[in-house]
Amino acid sequence: MKDITQLDPVALRTLAVAVRLGTFEAAARELHVTPSAVSQRIKALETRMGRVLLHRVKPLEPTEAGLVLVRLATQTELLEREAVAELVEESDAGGTSCTSVPIAVNADALYGWFVDALADVQSRHRVVFEVVREDHTRTAERLRRGEVMAAITGEPRPVPGCRVVRLGRLRYAAVATREFHAAHFADGVGSATLAEAPIVAFDRTDSLQHDFVRRVTRRHLAPPVTYLPSVREFDRAIRVGMGWGLLPESDVTGELASGDLVELVPGRRSEVALYWQHWRLGSALVGELTEAVVYAARRWMAT
Template sequence: MKDLTQLDPVALRTLAVAVRLGTFEAAARELHVTPSAVSQRIKALETRIGRVLLHRVKPLEPTEAGLVLVRLSTQTELLEREAVAELVEEVDDESTLYTSLPIAVNADALYGWFVDALADVQTRHRVVFEVVREDHTRTAERLRRGEVMAAITGEPKPVPGCRVVRLGRLRYAAVATRDFHARHFADGVGAASLAEAPIIAFDRSDSLQHDFVRRVTRRHLAPPVTYLPSVREFDRAVRVGMGWGLLPESDVADELERGDLVELVPGRRPEVPLFWQHWRLGSGLVADLTEAVVSAARDWMVA
């Protein structure tokens, strides 16, 4: 068996950068070397490991072995930065480099409360964040691929090497304006009306509205859809009558009480369980971020 200890940290970082940026050329620019040097480092690492680490396509696609080493590189870099921060803190805190933490987050959490958690952590750590906005059904894959260190996800099963913390359930209400409701649902909310009434969806991976229709009608329908990949514009589209949509219960409670919005099926409020998954690391930064995320989520979600 090959001795795989003492892997070249420069080669590991090169692999991680190449996977993150997608091409040897982009990695070379970030690392200030030639594309040939990037290729040679990765080839040397593949020889050392005895496995192919990358599929040479565009964008570059890591193999399973490559994903393992990408995670190793990213985890090592985080722990090194935290160690350096501890060593120089008393001498000159301004000389400490910022740690960059990549995180995948669903749009509703990002818009509603997640930034509060990030801001809280920045009061205690020299850290910046690369937040990837992704549907909650797909964030775990980002984590699995080593593209992010933590994610808000609908997946309760831990990604290999990760810890899972339950955040709670985000409850939604299917709503429309009074005029829209009178125009499309005058004869009630059923299969015929739901098949014809336009809906608002975040993007093509947003299945909340279609899932709601299927649960209410027990049928697979294909209503007309407007896609708006922004929480603010999504909310606005529902409130100006472009279509009906599922909005967080906490965001529409007052408007429902005033009658400005009408609930399509009163009391039928789907819930999406959300979880916080992060790499298992002996990292004070990740521990503090987890604490802040759990605390911020508590005020927005159903237990």
Template sequence: MDSAQLETFAAVVREGSFDAAARALSLTPSAVSQRIKALEQAAGQVLVRRAKPCRATEAGEPLLRLAGQLALLEREALDTARGGGGADWTRVPIVVNADSLATWFLPALAALPPGLRLLFDVHQDDQEYTADLLRGGTAMAAVTAQHVPVQGCRVQRLGTMHYVAVASPALRAAWFADGVTEQALAAAPMLVLNRRDQLQHRFLRTVTRRRLDPPVHYVPAVGAFNEAIRLGLGWGMAPERFCGDDLAAGRYEQLTPGRRVSVPLYWQHWRLESAALTALTGAVRAVAATALD
């Protein structure tokens, strides 16, 4: 397949539009459009969903993954041919769940040797959905709750992140004075990261064996989510290993000491013999070994 057409296809999806891809590639929008049409004719399928932003169609997803793999291998081959002195950076798109990104994941990236010249394009999504970006070709590696490997990927167990239900002392006293009962859980305000976040609802089912519908605050950033707990806006699930300071200082109290929700995490990445992926995988596994159970 024409590598220039694949590169252009990847740029359209990455940048979100034909015009933005043209600017990124220093081409005219007409040249971008012609390359995409030629690639679609060769594939016999519509590959780009022309919306805002542009997305790969289901038929385009394997070609998007191929474009990223070829670009990575080409950069590494050129670097090797130059004796390791290449000036090009390698862009590495990764998708990570919010709590891992806010706690243990970034030190893994910082631990990589600067000589690798890696540029990270980090996406965030719920751990139940991060593998979708691998499947769609947008990311080359993911921290995910899915243990079944995506086609063309390898999977390795990282460990388990345990969550506990916490609240401010004031909120606990106001809503749970008579205990953590089904009635109290149904009435007390609850904090949720976003509409894909099901941790709090999983906790409710483990306690009550029922699906409850309490009032919900949506707070879509981990730092703000934790601050909302401290301020008493609602109760929420916090990573057990990373909320010790708040518990010790009395800013948090556990609703049900000894009860937790466990989320196994896995590392999935493209099945490629790539120096960048090998180094990244080693760093992620090393940090996860100390940060997760």
């Protein structure tokens, strides 16, 4: 059996950078070495492990074994930076680099409250964030692949090596303008009208509207869809009558009361349970980030 203790930290970091950037050339530029050196470091690591760690395609794809080592490299770098930050005098902190924390977040959380949590943590630590926007049904996969350290997800089961904290539920109302409702649902909301009335969706991974249709009709329908991958434009499109869609309940209470917006099926709300998953690390930074995320999420969802 191969002795795989005392892995080369330089090779581990090289592997992680290559996976993150997708090519040996991009990794070489960041690491200030040649692409050949990047390739040789990873090959040496593969020889030591006795396993293939990368599929040499574009972009580079880690194998299952490669994902394990990418997570190890990222976790090690985080803990090293925290240790250095504790040892460096505050007066000398200007010369230390910031810790970078990659996180996967769904759009509604990102535009609603998540930045408040990041700002709170950044006010107390030398840290920057790389936020990846992804649907809540897909963020756990980013975590599983080692691309991020933490994620807001709809997945309650912990990704291996991760801890789960329940954040709460987002409630959505299916709404349209008064004019759109009159034009498309004068005969009621059912299979025939929902199959023809245009909807607005965030992108092709946004299943909220189609899930609502299935719950109401118990059928898989294919209405015409306008995709707008921006929370502001998505919201605006519904309010100017381009289609119907699901908006956070807290955002539409006043307009439903005034009649400017009409609920397709009164009282039929959709709920999305959200969870915060993060790597299990002895990291004070991750611990404080978790506290800030939980506080901001529960405060926002309660309003």
